[in-house]
Amino acid sequence: MLTQNTKIGFIGTGVMGKSMALNLLKAGYSVHVFNRTKEKAQELLNNGAVWKDSIKELSQEANVIISIVGYPKDVEEVYLGSGGIIENAKKGAYLIDMTTSKPSLAMQIFKKAKEKGLYSLDAPVSGGDIGAKNGTLAIMVGGEQEAFDTVFPIFEVMGSNIILQGKAGAGQHTKLSNQIAIASNMIGVCEAIAYAKKAGLDPVRVLDSITTGAAGSFSLSKLAPRMIEGDFAPGFYVKHFIKDMTIAIESAKELGLSTPGLELSLKLYQELAEKGEADSGTQALIKLFAATL
Incomplete structure (x- = not known):
């Protein structure tokens, strides 16, 4: 069961990610962030987020890891690459990719995560910068019911229309x-x-x-x-x-x-x-x- 003491790792602090992570901070969660450009995370750091120098370092400490990056190749690198999330996350951690990416890649990540004792959800969003700022995003989720139910309180901080659409890839x-x-x-x-x-x-x-x-x-x-x-x-x-x-x-x-x-x-x-x-x-x-x- 997740609590306010749950460490959330957040990867990708661009137009959408920054506001989403900020809402998690305002809700009282401990948020650890990584972004390729540290300057883009500065507002979050000013509001109490903890900077991590690498995805590996972030993954080793977080209970829940959220990503919202640019392209499928970025998702693949973040999750499946050397020094990536699946290689370094703690057993039992929850992985949530909120990037719009390929359904086939979401299914691949789910399979690899399961082999490592990790829970994976694909959860892309809609609502733009306004929805991200207001915490009213539509969140479309693919994955297992149990994992969805566990992280639902985190989804509620970022969105207002949150639906489990089916198995891995269904969110995408x-x-x-x-x-x-x-x-x-x-x-x-x-x-x-x-x-x-x-x-x-x-x-x-x-x-x-x-x-x-x-x-x-x-x-x-x-x-x-x-x-x-x-x-x-x-x-x-x-x-x-x-x-x-x-x-x-x-x-x-x-x-x-x-x-x-x-x-x-x-x-x-x-x-x-x-x-x-x-x-x-x-x-x-x-x-x-x-x-x-």
């Missing part, structure tokens, strides 16, 4: 479903704003009308205002969305599924990245449409 499959839904929706949001402007309307007033109707979505309510204001700071990076969509297309093909809307969105975001917007927020897609106004 659910997140890919989420990204597929967002992909086409973002095109629609951009086209709606472009149309409103072209028609001579005030897009802010248009949003007041359409966000509460059948068109309502997170992208329309939270990201469309940023588009209109010209605020392209990343709540979620363009480059990471491209990564997610690429994984989703690969997984869909493995399942024999056609995803034309997803493929169009990926093409547009790749064009956006080529224009120098890879480190912008996903709402920067409006720039491709604004050029035609």
Whole structure:
């Protein structure tokens, strides 16, 4: 059973991870952090987090290890690489990868963890920087019920919609479903704003009308205002969305599924990245449409 004295190791303190770890600190947990760039963890250290110089050192001390890094290759290195988590974690530790990654990799990590007497959950999130700050993320989990139940109080600090979707890999499959839904929706949001402007309307007033109707979505309510204001700071990076969509297309093909809307969105975001917007927020897609106004 986990308590407030449980040591939580947190790997990855970027846009999302920093806020998630900060909420764990505010909830009274002992949080030990590692990030490739120490400066990005400074706010957490100022709020009582303990810095660890390596994944190995962190893994040897923590009871629960949470990761949210960039790409599947990073997940593989963090968990399965030399000096990684599985090689060094204490027997009985709980491993929670909250990166959006490959379902097949989540299943591989689960298998390797089980062989070492470790509990593994894949638990990607949705809700962007706002959800991370407010502790209202949707958390989609794959793994065993017992492990899920044990770490549920930790999930509750970071999210408000927490569902065990099935066995290992199910969390990742659910997140890919989420990204597929967002992909086409973002095109629609951009086209709606472009149309409103072209028609001579005030897009802010248009949003007041359409966000509460059948068109309502997170992208329309939270990201469309940023588009209109010209605020392209990343709540979620363009480059990471491209990564997610690429994984989703690969997984869909493995399942024999056609995803034309997803493929169009990926093409547009790749064009956006080529224009120098890879480190912008996903709402920067409006720039491709604004050029035609």
